[in-house]
Amino acid sequence: MRTNIVLNDELVEEAFKYSTNITTKKELVETALQEYVNNRKRKNLKDLRGKIQFRDDYDYKSMREKK
Numbered sequence: 001m002r003t004n005i006v007l008n009d010e011l012v013e014e015a016f017k018y019s020t021n022i023t024t025k026k027e028l029v030e031t032a033l034q035e036y037v038n039n040r041k042r043k044n045l046k047d048l049r050g051k052i053q054f055r056d057d058y059d060y061k062s063m064r065e066k067k
Contacts, residue, residue: 005029
């Protein structure tokens with residue numbers, strides 16, 4: 001989708017300081033949007049805490065050792 005937006009120049013410059021391989025504003029905005037979406041997805045997973053019931057014989061520690 002093509003759109004024109006006005007960005008805060010100071011914020012853009014600060015974001016470029018934290019990026020290692022991003023060279024364009026387009027890449028910067030796309031990366032920021034992807035990180036935003038991923039962050040929201042993680043928050044939604046946190047909402048499930050305490051709501052998932054596991055089988056009595058479920059052993060997550062043994063599953064970790066197999067890797």
